[in-house]
Amino acid sequence: MDFDDTPDEAAFRAEARAFLDANRPRKDRARAAPRYGEVDAAELARAKAWQARKAAAGFAGITWPREWGGRGGSPMQQIIWNQEEAGYDVPYDVFLIGLGMCIPTLMAYAGRPVLERYVRPALRGEEIWCQLFSEPAAGSDVAGLCTRAERNGEDWVVNGQKVWTSGAHFCDFGLLLARSDPAVPKHAGLTAFWIDMKAPGVEVRPIHQMSGGSHFNEVFFTDLRLADRQRLGAPGQGWKVALTTLMNERLAVGEPRRPDIHDLIALARAVAIDGRPAIADPAVRLKIAEWWADSAGLAYTRFRTMTALSRGQTPGPENAIAKVVNAARLQAIAAYGMDLLGQAGAIADPALAPMAGLFQDGLLAAPGQRIAGGTDEILRNIIAERVLGLPAEPRVDKDMPFNRHAPAR
Amino acid sequence: MDFDDTPDEAAFRAEARAFLDANRPRKDRARAAPRYGEVDAAELARAKAWQARKAAAGFAGITWPREWGGRGGSPMQQIIWNQEEAGYDVPYDVFLIGLGMCIPTLMAYAGRPVLERYVRPALRGEEIWCQLFSEPAAGSDVAGLCTRAERNGEDWVVNGQKVWTSGAHFCDFGLLLARSDPAVPKHAGLTAFWIDMKAPGVEVRPIHQMSGGSHFNEVFFTDLRLADRQRLGAPGQGWKVALTTLMNERLAVGEPRRPDIHDLIALARAVAIDGRPAIADPAVRLKIAEWWADSAGLAYTRFRTMTALSRGQTPGPENAIAKVVNAARLQAIAAYGMDLLGQAGAIADPALAPMAGLFQDGLLAAPGQRIAGGTDEILRNIIAERVLGLPAEPRVDKDMPFNRHAPAR
């Protein structure tokens, strides 16, 4: 075991840090908290500018081939970049889904002309991509989706509705999964496409979240025409394409959302219980210790993943672990932070609540974290079935033609 | 709401207390803990003597009809008796299953000659009854049992094996559920009987539990012959009979097993942390407070049940609540008590461990509490389906003839 950089890694880290120092201020935890909310026009512009600058300097798509504008670097370089960038005040990453999930899927299934046209602008932050899988009646059960894609001569015509589309309101293109054959079992009747989000027949309506922002959207398709060249994979192979996309989701291992254990420690130092800092109270210490053990465990699990990645191994279920632990802990830490504030715990006013309302914001965001990108329940299924090898549940719906299912409600 | 006795209730309580004072010493929590273990011959003799004395004084079968030796009293009188008896040092109740479950089932399904012969001796503690339902391959799934009962002329012949039979080694009679027709769906092919545990063809083998004792048994049947008059209910109606028995199980609401919250408080007063009683430590206080809230909630839930019973209502799912909360809390409290003992937590020697090893005994008994009489998982199913009305899981086995099932392992 060795936590030190190799000379090559150290050189790359120094290069990354020099670039970051020259371009961004350091992050300041004590300053106003990142609010869980919408990305406004100004933030979007900042995000695009930052992505363009990273791409120009060779820090976007670090592991991508040079042919597509990447650096052709190693997974360890990507990890080092992520570690370094996390220390700086950078705009909200609106490219995560596009660059982490959509473009890799395109690379696996689209023809060369499509890649020539779309990969570089995406990497430079000029065009943003979203993922259009979930539907009102197909959340956890993605393969239960109803949006129809019907052949019409050489083209396809799409009608239906998607939901929970992150960033659809500022996206240019999207990856669509639709039902092309309702007469076969549910997983067999799907086809994947890429679409232009600005095309006629696409309507985006932001969803107002309980946490205040509108990061997610409903997307409606009314006679949206797609050329057959927008198809990804063969007709009926859409589920396979979707699995490629979802597997790439695992690579995008994120930091835990705030308030995290460090924020709780900061709060416990700042507020008093019986005239002493809360962190001196044995009950508070016990809580912090237990969360610290989990937080440290997750951080070191990420190191295990990085090491595996750097050896060219495919990432395992670590992201399922991280998400299931982080989301529940976020909710618990946020609630406990409010508890430490006593009678003022329910104050959400950022001017009055400690740390600009970070704990109250986190409490309102936590339920979404437990749902979006795989619910707690689905993630436990994934761990149990794909990691531990426990048998799947008997499925009443799996082999039945989709159009003979009871209507999903 | 009124926690005071009515004049009638007060009179009965005084009568009960006078009888108890005259016959038993008060319970002393500080004395050696009840060990989870076997009932030896001396304890069995004490239990029988105490039951005989109660029966003679009219305090056994308080709600049973006078015709069968009961008092013909009210449910509230039974409750008052239970409250009062709990304050005294009485022998282990070996009659709970027989009088609480088996005899009531007999009363519902057996003919008068059977009742004339068996009810009074059971009530006087002269004969003890057990329940023979579970099998090695049919634990939570009781209806999956394999023990065969085959017609042989006027008689039945039983072959097979039961398991987890509480007290079978000291029981005289038992309630048996067996498969009489394997060619029909599992719930439809069962028949119930009462049997003589001393008959040829019945062999009882105690099971050595992880907690040390041998309260449970395996019972083997080899060509056990039963007269048709030992049948309860019609052939194939055994599941219905079993449900009667299991419903009566709910009436037998027990006290939480020890160590309970009171024991934990006693321990926290007795041991020191940093030179002060542990109960002064805020972390300890927080733990105790949370368990206290649950313990009090269960105690008052029992009052709600008692009130419902006293109004002639059938008891609801309260016992499922009590068992699911008590078993998990027993495990948690036992482990936490050991934590308070620090480096001495793992000492199980009753001469050296505080409170005669109550916490260590409880820790070893707790896993059984979470399993016996319905696992945590089965109880949550019962609450979800029977109380909340959530739909059952799809069952692959329910309508298939039993002899076409995959062999249970």
Place this chain on the structure above:
Amino acid sequence: MNFAFSDDSRLLRDQARRFLAERCPASLVRAALDAAPPQAAALWREMAGLGWLGVGLPEAHGGAGLGAEALCVLAEELGRALAPVPFLSGRCLAAEAIAQCGSPAQQAAWLPRLAAGEATAAFALAEGAGDPSPGAIRARLRNGRIDGTKLPVADGMNADIAVIAAQDADGPVLALVDLAGPGVERQPMAMIDPSLPHANVTCRAAPAERLPGAAGWNAIAALLDRAAVPAAFAALGGASAALEMAVAYAKERHAFGRAIGSFQAIKHKLADVYVAVELARSNAWYACWALERDAGALPLAAATAKVSADAAFFQAAKENIQTHGGIGFTWDADPHLFYRRAMLLAHALGGPRFWKERMMAALETANAA
């Protein structure tokens, strides 16, 4: 022994539930998130008309002549409906303080008007972060005038008067302040549940009149104990409603070809919520009895009920959202209304740590162990 609500109380519950189903639908609560809607004020007046605001107050002063059971039944039903009205602060804290500690003149001046809904009163104890304690009161009462800042104050923007905790020469006291009078400045403030508006109230030499019966911390603590009981019922009502909503959705919503309520992950989660709610219910009932009959048992019973109900409400509210999945996380769906209210209630009279410590102190005092 009889551990159940009286027939009268059950009738009152049925009446309240019908009334609130009509007058306080979720749409009204949702509207109140943005700004106090006129229907909320109308609801309050109608509640006064039904005598609800006078429940438990002396009949001589406009009270309705009903006791703790009625108060708790109403609190539970208002909690179940998430009614955007200041019942807890106005009735259970402020009016209760005047009823318990006010002079006959103060009672005669205010209780009839409060019971009739002609005036409302706020209760101002908190001064920002920290749990209730004598030392946490820094506002000062000198020569009939109060100086200090109180926040959060429920209903502080709207109320006519406030019962304010302050230190005088002898220690903590309660005093009446005219909120529209001189020396009072109020600012609205955002709470996690905006449907019950709160204010930041600053007094600068604001004229104040002591409640003579409220001398010392124990009198204030006793008021908190009394208020904790209806507060627990409010949380219990919210928890029950959130559980019912989750169960209904789990029966109706299908995934993977089955109602999601047939999956053990959902089934057992909701069974756990049910267990928590029923334990909280039993604790709340006992506290109601203690409030009505046994002052000695009240501190422990009230704290136990409050801790139990707040925890059950939070659990029910968060698992209701989880059961709903994505839709449960939207502004336009109802589950977040319960989640917000659960957190508001859990901090309204001091946070969870405060009530657990109060429970332990009472447990040791009662020698109940």
Place this chain on the structure above:
Amino acid sequence: MNFAFSDDSRLLRDQARRFLAERCPASLVRAALDAAPPQAAALWREMAGLGWLGVGLPEAHGGAGLGAEALCVLAEELGRALAPVPFLSGRCLAAEAIAQCGSPAQQAAWLPRLAAGEATAAFALAEGAGDPSPGAIRARLRNGRIDGTKLPVADGMNADIAVIAAQDADGPVLALVDLAGPGVERQPMAMIDPSLPHANVTCRAAPAERLPGAAGWNAIAALLDRAAVPAAFAALGGASAALEMAVAYAKERHAFGRAIGSFQAIKHKLADVYVAVELARSNAWYACWALERDAGALPLAAATAKVSADAAFFQAAKENIQTHGGIGFTWDADPHLFYRRAMLLAHALGGPRFWKERMMAALETANAA
């Protein structure tokens, strides 16, 4: 960066696992519940023959020239097999104490014999209820003689010598005592896991020889930190094995016409155990690195690893029994062996509260927050 065990360590793991699968089956552990079986002593000798007892000790004194990784790998595999041998007490506490704090003469006298399995040593810190602290040591060292009672002492009946914590004029110290010598009385005592026998050791003016490097509480605490790392690996090994046993049973056992592992109640329970075990594994790995390379990081890393692994082991062990249902609760099935060992390990170096507090103290010192 490279956060993985070396190839050498992986080879050692494979070798150890094969060896223990053969020489330390569950039947041996079960036999050890009643009385130390001869096979356990044979196992210990074979371990010595393989050089395992000298891992991490100086080569000059019979050590095997391997470092912390090897020590941790062995601890994990021995933990996985529930080996009824005193590796933690003998190697990781007593021999470690002599190696870290002994004089050259003491090291030369004892380490080669301990490494060769020719002698065993116990470590006697605890004196009944309470967690490790300077004040909890009441045994006294005066004029080269110890008075006091130590319990529980792992391997105390069998060991030849003991490293005993006592107070001398300057504070806590460690001293070597010949357990077969004068003034020592030992009594076997029942532990929750009888497969690792413990004793109650009373010294009455027993001749003792100070370890010169162990002066003051900090030296003792540093030993506990060092031992906590292999202790965490032992718990991790047990947790992994208990989880694997539960998963295997859940695949095989059928109820209601399905493998019980297809029910979400079982599936999600075991997923939660898996998560706990993997977090514990990561914390243990980091502590192994700190033990090998970074003494400054050790206190926080060791405490974190210990807390995490003990909690994971208890969770895995109890849910393994639960997954097995009735059979899991019998003496003759193996699940209770893990449950007992989990509780023994969780208290062996101080209980969970002690290590959580030690974690917090290190966290504050490290200013890691």
